[in-house]
Amino acid sequence: MRPTATFIDLIRSINSGNAPDKLETLAFLLSTEPPVEPGAASTLRHLEALGFRLEGDARYKDAARAYDLAASIDTRDPTRWRMLAAAACLRDYVEREAWHEALAFIAKFKLDGTEGATRDIAATLLRIGWNHECRYRAEPAVQCYRLAFVMNGSDEGLATGDGQPISVKIRNLRILQMNALADQGRHEEAAGLHESTRVIAGLGSIGIYDIVSAKQAADEGRGVYRELLAGRRMADPDVKFLDGPIAMTSQAGTLDAPPRYLAFFKDCLAFPRSNVVLHGHRLIYDLAAHPLSGLADIKDGVNPGQIMTAVWGPGRALVEAPAEIREIDAGLMLFGFQSRQYGHWLLEFVPRMLCFNDTACPSGLPICVDAEMPDSHRQIIALMDERDRAIVTLPPVATRFRELGMAPVPAFFPFDTRPEFPIYDAIWPQDILAAVRRRILERLAADGLDLRRTGRRIILSRRGFTQRRLVNEADIIEALQPHGFEVVHPEQLTFAEQVAIYHSADIIIGSASSALINCIFCRPDARVVALTHESSAFYFRGFTSFVESSGARLLFVRGATEQAEGIHPMHANYFVSLDQVSRALAFATSAS
Template sequence: MRPTQTFIDLIRTVKVDNASDVIARLRALAAADREPGRRGAMRRHLETLAFRFEGDDRLGDAAEIYDLIATLAPGDQARWTRKAGAARLRDLCARGRFDEAETYVAQLRADGDAPALIQDGLATLLRLGWAHECRNQPEPCLHCYRLAYDLNGGDAGVTTEDGDRLSTKVKNLRRLLLDTLLEDGRFEAAIALHETTRHVTGSGPLEAYDIVSVQDLAAAGGARSITMLPERRIAAPELRFWEKPPALRSEPGSLDIPAQYLAFLDDARAYPRSNVVIAGGKLVYDLAAHPRRPDILLQDGLNPDQIMTAAFGADRALVEVPEDALAVEAGLMMFGLQSRNYGHWFCEFVPRMLAYNDPRCPDGIPLCIDDHMPGSHAEILGLLDTRDRPVITLPPKPVAFGLLGMAPVPAFFPFDMKPGRPFYDTVWPADVFAAVRQLILDRAAARGILSGRTDRRLFISRKAFSQRALVNEAEIAERLRPLGFDVIYPETMSFLEQVEAFHSAALVVGSSSSALSNALFCRPGCRILGLIHEELSFNFRGYTSFIEAGGARILFLRGRTLPRPGVHAFHVSYTVDPGQVVAAVAALETETATGAPAGFAVQAADDRPIRVPDREPARSRTAAKAGAARVDPDRLARVGTLAAGRHKGAQAGLCALEAVAYVAGEPHSDQPACASPSLAAFIRTLSDRLPQDARDALILPLVPRLVGTRGSEALERRRVALVVDWLVRTHVPAWFRLAKLNVEADELADRPALADVADLAAWCDHLKRARKRAAVANPTLRQTGAGVRAAAWDAAHQAAWAAIRDDLDAAGPRILAAGWDAAYAAAYAAARAWGKAPLEPTRRALQDSVLALVERMIELPEADLREPEAGEADPSSDAATHPPVCYDAEARA
């Protein structure tokens, strides 16, 4: 039986502007007509109308119709109620009305009869979240996953499309969004975002504070400050390396040292295990921040010791409002971020005792320390404290101080930095640490600890540590024992036992770690051999300035890094050639006996960022000389295999580049004058990181072809551009496609080819977005296994990075950051694909691709390097004849 004509006419005339009124009239007609046959026909017409509404994305109207259908179908009411609920949730999310969606989710959670609606809503939100994630829409994605978390009542039993927990997604997405908001100075929006997600992270509300220094606060009458040492200029440290001086990539610390002060703040709030202090409605944060570093850090559970959430902008910060604060009448601040770490403790905390021992600091005020500090820290406090102050151990909770005494770190040491920005290599003032050293030595002498020996040889073990591990430590120790070295294990010794050991030494060898910082107590003239990995952004200046404050001299010997993506560059493990260690020890002995300096000196630090020296002098050797290079066929016939690493002579083996020098008749070297520097850097790294069979099969045939490849500066720039282009248009898209990030992969692969490194400036935003997009699912590579790290940072990737990193650095921080974004985007994408797709086919395909890239670099002719006319294709461009390659199990459509 047909429904009434009025009912049908209403359905026919419904429009966007009258939908609400028409639906209300349809509901009234349906309620008034009780005839079963007509009610069934009404239901069928309404189903069609709902389908039409859904097709027009009018999901709210569709939900109203589904609710109406449920009243007409008592036997099938649950089905239509569920469809109405799903449509309503989709509508609210699609229109960004997440507050209303939150209310609706709360209603569903409170309704004990709605388990089916909850399951449908959960499925709907997961689908919406994943769709937003695939479209790189982090804000609606965050809200969908957050609502799904709330609707499910937590993580239990639910994962996202790519296997992550909902809470993990919410935390990662909120970090991305908060970073963006803080960069734009939108603090109120950041607070609002935090309010919607803080129940997932378990943190309290945030409040915005202006960031000030203690001196600024004192000038405004909010603190009392006493100057202990005035601002002053200090000398730059003289760095020495066993090998030829490398071009350091860190930013040298300032030689203008801020004033050392003793300050007192009334009614201050502080957070143990952090450097955050709130006083007078301001955030006092000059203990670790530097005005040249406008970096933003979101502390959101990243540090295991952290007890609060904070997000820092350039001049304002958001800090979690403390709850249930511990009340302390008065205290001197000896607590803070990284206080349990020995290196940070000695550099940033111990010098404060000079101020607290000063007569101008009142007696009786306790020293306040974190409760997680090891016993050695208490031992050091006992040695340094000349006033017999009580010690208060603070639990991990906010503290309200009636009076808080503060003293600064001796120099700025900013560790709150984002990836891709140059590390700030702090230079420590010798006057402060010489005073600390003398105080401790005087106390040790008074206790009869110092033996008076001056001839010990020490090898400092790092066997007990997993980070920055010297992997072949045992082998080195065996080579040093016959030379009279004692192996000591600092973690088994008291602090004073370590002081005595170093003070009695004439020669010390050890990993450049916290334990080696005790070389501060060595006698003047003692020689230190600091072993370290390859990373050139390491804080070499910091180590040198700290250790040499006591008169010792340090020589760095860099080994071979064992790559571990996701681990901070400072903390990767490494190996060192024992033969080089023995040779460096002999050179230091000669230096002591004759005064002939060992190793090579590098550029002194100043107040400007170091730039990689222009390679033009090295490359500008005449083309005639380079072009005249010839392969000696007899020598080539004698090269039957390639070894990894450098060698003292051809009789000890030949690496790829040493073989090039050998067959060209040059002196033994892994930097042959006849070879292109960019190709040499590429092949050197690629060859060393391949297994033996692959090295001989793939690299050995290239040896004669590298002879005579050195060319002009323009040719080298174009070769480097080819590598950068491969990295961002082939390498990154390959991993993105494996991770099903096809839209982002296409965006990069389809961009115009790079003709020069400077062209990367136009890619910065794209690569930054790509990195963030890939990081959404897995922000830390530490969560993945060795297989994914080895795949994403394989030999091909490392070779490309070795060939371009100096040029990226020389091009400026923005372009260097873009290079890091490309590198980490690939690693994050591989982590995202891990466990869902085989990684090895992509890795092998990229290895084949990179060999083709080497061929193009070799074949690139000098004559084609004219500038192309406007609109003309670049004849030497990779893209001119070689489009980006798709490396995935699923071919790109």
């Protein structure tokens, strides 16, 4: 039997303006005149078309009612209609941003829903969330992903439009939101956002901490601070280019070298892969407390591998409470963000040993380091250490120190700069690097290393690296070898072997990379040629300051950048012409 004319007329009369009332009339009609086979199938098709039409008009609640009516008369497959009704109902909650109502609805629905139905609805919510994310609407996206997670019961079998698990996506979006709020000083709101989804993201609760320097914390009576060397003014590096001066577009680093100090704090919480130290409601971090910290893109707590999550704002930070804490009686902090990377290690961490060697630093305190640092780092510690200190390796677990000794990074050196600022070109104090150089050379000589050889010409290869690669390195090597150059792969040598080679060289040519940091061990009359890409926003001043701390002289040769999408401009590959290399060699040879 076909649907009655009354039913057909009623269906056709329903529109976005009258849908709620008309649907109730339709419900009464179906209850008093229920369709019978074979007309029921036709009635269901009409109800399905009505629901689809109402969804197209964004009348999701009314569409859900139409599907519910279909479920009430379909004796064969009512589940299908209940699923469509549930999906439409959730779309209504999403449109109204009624997130708590949506969660309550899901909890009720899951008591009756089948596994297949919940999985399909979760997938629909994922698609809606992805659409919001693509429109830069972070909060609706997070909430849709959250609803999908709750509907599905886990991450399993679900991924966002870019292939990420829901928990990872929520974590990343939340951090973006929290950063924006923290930038505006709205730390409590940021903490509330975190709390609402932290279980899904697999994170702990979060605390709000006031950012202070070691000196500020000690001045507040929270620790002991002893200055070993006062702050001082550095000379402006004299940067030289093969083809004459350029307009450098990086921001010149401050010429004010910070004081060298020792500071001690009791009952501290530290994170072996981060520079963050928590002490009560204070976060002790010189860089984050520096007057120039506003330009720094602080990376501590950004990557999950750092065993903590942190969000940074002016003067305050939000830090996740660790799930696990180990305890240590006392130690000296020679661990932190990027301590496993050679360039950061030699410039940021090794100079702290000068402070730990000072008689003001108590004997018996061990040096604490990241458990995964390479052997070369241990070799350097052994050379720098004058107090025969033990070494304690820290696994990636938050660590509470009953007493922690700290020393400073010798310069204000942000890992990266916020996007709205130019690259920050940190300048390094040559007195500190010269003291490191002197200590290591004296110790190596005392250990029997022959440092008398001179006259070598070396080219540093980056063939084993994927970033900041000299594309035509092989051609340049072929051109230089007839002039007595030998190829060196520093990463394949022990630290002592590297020092010996750099110290014996009259001329060094290589990419402007961490390998050039070893030029602090050059002889004062050495000449160093740094090959780099064409960007004018590079660390020209910084490289000049640390290379020339040895007395060597540095010349930059800017090549042509090899453009590649998604590559940080500092890490772009590049090409240097043989003519440029020939002219640089002539300069270095005549100068030496």
